[in-house]
Amino acid sequence: MHIAFSNTYATLPERFFTLQHPQKVAVPKLFCFNDDLAHTLAIPHASTEKLAEYFSGNTLFEGSFSLAMAYAGHQFGHFTMLGDGRAVLLGEVLDLAGKRHDIQLKASGVTPYSRGGDGRGTLGAMLREYLISEAMHYLGIPTTRSLAVVETGEEVVREKSHKGAVLTRVASSHLRVGTFEYARQYGGQKNLKALLEYTIARLYPHLEAHPNKALAFLQAVMEAQVALIVEWMRVGFIHGVMNTDNMSISGETIDYGPCAFMNAYNPKTVFSSIDRMGRYRFENQPVIGGWNLSVLAGALLPLIDSDEDKAVEKATAALEEFVPLYEQKYDAMLCKKLGLERVDKEGKALANALLGIMQQKGLDYTNTFASLGFADKEHFVSLDDALKAWHAQWEHTVGDTASAKACMRSCNPLVIPRNHLVEEALVEAEAGNKKPFFTLLHALKTPYEGYENAQLQTIPYGVDVGYKTFCGT
Known part of the structure; x- marks a missing residue:
């Protein structure tokens, strides 16, 4: 099986990586393969047996120059030396449009950066990343994507024994x-x-000719991160572990560990089992985004200016743009969710009033906006009596409700990866039943269609009480 790999990352000094082959697995078996993505990446068609051999790491691709990347990071605010402890970068490919992509095997075995870990992953954790990263793609949110999941035929112990698997991440x-x-x-x-x-x-x-590349780079990454986090807030996504090693310079969502989507609107929502203090709760994501950018700024100081005081001054001035930029983008997004194409004081007040009702009444974040945009007035106000007065004010503000609803329909999803459906799919997959996984995956590919699909919108009572997600390591 031939893929036209290159590896520009390997042109960096050797300090940034260690050459590393993936470790072989016992009995590779293909669970799923992303044919659409494979076509985009010009990856040739092959038998399921051959795909399992290659995307488990048992057979090396000709031309691949595999390595584990070195990096550090602040984990829950504390600096730690890290690196790819259970992943190898196979190489890079150009898609049909000429854009470069990394192809990485995740849960591919022990590396020099494993820090005592086993280098493996559970089938459930790999399928969670596959499902949610693909959902994010179809929601229109910048994200890494998933190409394949291969079962290893081995057991992985995480409190209890699970089936093992390897994910191919793009x-x-x-x-x-x-x-x-x-x-x-x-x-x-x-x-x-x-x-x-x-x-x-x-x-x-586009920054290569800039007179201060480091400063311009910091500003560009900030803009990318602001745009990304606003998108997370739009759909109620909670990353769960926004450590600096999980913050991509490209502005893509990366490392789907203890992530989840919020059902009932509550800005303090946190599902991650390792986030005991709520550091990465829903409402805190923009705050942490700004904190992470300050860490990046600190790393770049010597390149921003040779005079440390001047470097700090310039970096600080750049970082001070974060809050107003985020607020501008967030307000525009929130107003668009109401069908308002302009942002003004009245529109922001209307949006915040709705969020207040939703929080007080425990209304579903996705379904409330979906009902406003897709259902008739009677259905929307039936969600709660408090919405009647609000809806009258909304009608007065937007004027042309038909035009407003047309605007909303590209902004408010109807289908998200509901936590109980994700868990059902993962549990059934572990038991050998693939159908719930593929049924949910199919629905997630058209998130702005199918309002009548009540099964994907109905949230069982109390389903999120005590609900916890896990990172899989």
Whole structure:
């Protein structure tokens, strides 16, 4: 099986990676393969047996130059040396449009960065990433994607024994804020500069002629992260573990561990079992995004200006743009969810009033907006008596309700990966029943269609009480 691999990341100094083959697995068996994505990436068709051999890591691709990437990161606010502890980068491919993508095997075995871990992943964790990353793609949110999941025929112990699996992940790059932290802490200024030059050439080539590349780069990453987090807030997505090593420089959602979607609107919602203090709760995602950018700024200081005081001054001035930029983008998004194409004081007040009712009454975030945009007035106001007065004010504000609803229908999804359906799909897959997984995956590909599909909209009472998600490591 031939794929036209290259590996530009390997042109960086050797400090940034370790050459590493994936570890072989016992009995590779293909669980799912993303044919649409494979076509986009010009990956040739092959038998399920051959796909399982290659995308488990048992057979090496000709031309692949596999490696594990080194990086560091702040995990829950604490700096740690990290790296690909259970992943290898097979290489890079150009898609049909000429865009470069990383192809990585996740849960491919032990590497020098495993820190005592087993380097493996459970079938459930790999399928969760497949489902939710594909859902995010079809929701129109920048994300890594999933190409394949291969069962390994081995058991993986995470409190109890689970089936093992390997995920093939596709990304614009796997460069992270933590990669720059690593370069600053362990690589010296020469290596830090090499990383910056490489990253700009690959992801932000329009900055190559800028007189202060490092500062312009910080601003570009900030804009990408603001746009991404606003999209998360639009659909009620909670990443769950926004450590700096999980923050992609490209502005894509990466590392779907203890992630989940909010049902009943509550800005303090947190599902991650490891986020005991609620650091990464729904309402705190923009705050943490800004915090992570400050860490990136700190790593870039020597390249922003040789005078440290001036570098801090310039970086601080850039970071001060984060809050007004986020608020501008967030307000525009929220108004669009109401069908308002302009952002003004009245529109923002209307939006915040609706969110207040939703929080007080425990109304579903997705279904409330969907009902406003897709259902008739009687259905919407039937959700709660408090919505009657609000709806009258909304009608007065928007004027042309038909035009407003047309605007809303590209912004408010009807179908999201509901937590209980995701869990059902994962449990059934572990038991050998693939049907719930593929049924849900199919529905997630058309998130703005199918309002009549009540099965995907109805939330069982109390389903999220005590609900926890896990990172899979």
